[in-house]
Amino acid sequence: MTTLTRRSFGALIGASATTLATPGLLRANSTGRLVIIGGGFGGASAARFARINYPDVDVTLVEPYPTFVTCPYGNLILGGKRTLPQITHSYDGLRARGVNVVQDRAADIDPDARTVALESGASLQYDKLIVSPGIGLRWGAIDGYDQAATEVFPHAWMGGDGSQITNLRAQLEALPEGGVVGLAIPENPFRCPPGPYERISMIAHYLKQTNPTAKILAFDSKEGFSKQGLFEDVWAELYGDMIEWIPANQDGRIVAVDVQNKLFISEFGEEHRVDVGNVIPPQTSAAIVRDTGLANDTGWVPVNSRTFEADAARDIHVIGDATIAGPMPKSGYIANSTSKTAVSAALADLTGGSAPSDPVYFNTCYSHGGEDYGISVVAVFRATDDGFEATPDSGGLSPRGPLSELAENRRLEARYADAWYDSITRDMFS
Ligand SMILES: Cc1cc2nc3c(=O)[nH]c(=O)nc-3n(C[C@H](O)[C@H](O)[C@H](O)COP(=O)(O)OP(=O)(O)OC[C@H]3O[C@@H](n4cnc5c(N)ncnc54)[C@H](O)[C@@H]3O)c2cc1C
Structure with a gap:
């Protein structure tokens, strides 16, 4: 395991110590805190899957945009076969399932303190972190x-x-x-x-x-x-x-x-x-994984192929386009299907379950x-x-x-x- 680069993290944590966001606090009956960075194909899928299958885990999703515009079917707008509202999705369904959706941008990650610093100055505490921020x-x-x-x-x-x-x-x-x-x-x-x-x-x-x-x-x-x-x-x-x-x-x-x-x-x-x-x-890969040292010199993030835990840090699972997962393509389909393996692996030790041992991924x-x-x-x-x-x-x-x-x-x-x-x-x- 290598140590992550802590770009300006000390200053951010110092500033945010008094503004710890509520979603980072552990509920009385919770078995743990799952924080997810990125509300796209990997992240939104992970949040929904986690709420359905691990109802005792607190799930917080960090995403800067208020709604999600899919790249899939974007080309159909050019073809005159779809409109922007038809490919724009609200996070209300996830909120209704109990996901804490935080509209903010993750600015830094501290794998030792297990915190995510947000651009607003707040900070989230996690037990397990899933990162699916896409490309840069x-x-x-x-x-x-x-x-x-x-x-x-x-x-x-x-x-x-x-x-x-x-x-x-x-x-x-x-x-x-x-x-x-x-x-x-x-x-x-x-x-x-x-x-x-x-x-x-x-x-x-x-x-x-x-x-x-x-x-x-x-x-x-x-x-x-x-x-x-x-x-x-x-x-x-x-x-x-x-x-x-x-x-x-x-x-x-x-x-x-x-x-x-x-x-x-x-x-x-x-x-x-x-x-x-x-x-x-x-x-x-997106800036958040490059700036925090999760990506290697290829610009992409090496991960364990069975758990999606990043090679560079424990308890941080990276999925979606940001990863090195060839020959699998960088697709929404893969981000969605691998999100479930990553959640199951990440939450296995919090909930006493078992991680998938021989996962199969479809695209x-x-x-x-x-x-x-x-x-x-x-x-x-x-x-x-x-x-x-x-x-x-x-x-x-x-x-x-x-x-x-x-x-x-x-x-x-x-x-x-x-x-x-x-x-x-x-x-x-x-
Ligand atoms: C034109 C086009 C057509 C496509 N068609 C298909 C298709 O038909 N089928 C298919 O399977 N795939 C398709 N894809 C690919 C698909 O869009 C991607 O593979 C998929 O979006 C990857 O999911 P992801 O979770 O890695 O990233 P994304 O879905 O992009 O989600 C990343 C999210 O993270 C957020 N984020 C970034 N940085 C931060 C941060 N610091 N803090 C918090 N949030 C952050 C972003 O705002 C974004 O919402 C298409 C792509 C394009 C461009």
Whole structure:
């Protein structure tokens, strides 16, 4: 075990000693305090699961935003198939289950004192801590792409207050006739491997109806991508020559942007003028796990594959996109399913239960290609002594073939995707 870096923690604890938030206090009949940082796919799922299965444990969820905007189905806003309210979720369901939802941001963690310092100056005491704060953007990895640049070239890769996805949608609505939409797509690892390609499809779906001579240039820092054959079929079948995918070996890696002149600049110095730009920058884990020393030099958090306890600290379990969990993808599905293992493992010694000994993790990533057009990839993973492995001969991809033969299959997969979204968000927030 290494010791966490205590960035300015002494000062925060000193300031907050008199303002200890009520949720950190142990109730008379409580068997322990579980604090969860991050109210997204991992954190909200963990909070709900803990309240249902460990009713004697005090559960506190720390999340800075008053509501949660999902990234899944955000691309459907671009496609005109969903609205922001339809993908915005309230924490009231969790409150009704007895979760103490604290609207604040975790600023620091002290693993020795077992406290979480909050940005407001308050502090929470925990017996077990679950951390699911998601990703951070690697500012500076693309020259000229900073916080201000996200207003011109939105990333729309974190839910936040929803303004990034609505900004991108508004720009698509204002695209001049025959205009150019550029996407800059990062190298692995990044959140949601099929996400950029679903986004390309949904933008094309919208433009086909409103601006059919528009072009989509997808600049990729990779030479291949998730569900590639299936996406290429969708693009050829539904969108003709509207979409051009430019891989890294054809100078697709975007290394700089000029927001004033709306330029994407490639590795070999080519300048591409775009009318609308969506920059999905290279990613790392959220600041709270990097600043507290839970992440290693890769920028991601190494964890025990059976318990999700962080290698760097006892009683702190990290789940979701912030972790090193390859070959499992950084997906909402994985964050949700692994949250249950992490809660069971974390609370086993508080409640006298047993931790899962041989957990199995499932993932399905659905993508929408167009109207009534769904595709998916399914995989099953197991924990091993030194990480995670895909289970051979399990899972698979949607079949490939002409749409004339597969229309019903594609229609059904789109319905399954909708059902998945409804059920996973219920499993998080109801
Ligand atoms: C366009 C797009 C489409 C996607 N589609 C799918 C899909 O179809 N299926 C799928 O399975 N996955 C999909 N994903 C991936 C999915 O969104 C992520 O994998 C998932 O959100 C990861 O869950 P998480 O808990 O790690 O992070 P999040 O869900 O992002 O939750 C993190 C939460 O932590 C909060 N937080 C951050 N820092 C702090 C702090 N210091 N203190 C307190 N709170 C903090 C944040 O505000 C946030 O609410 C998609 C992603 C994108 C971008």
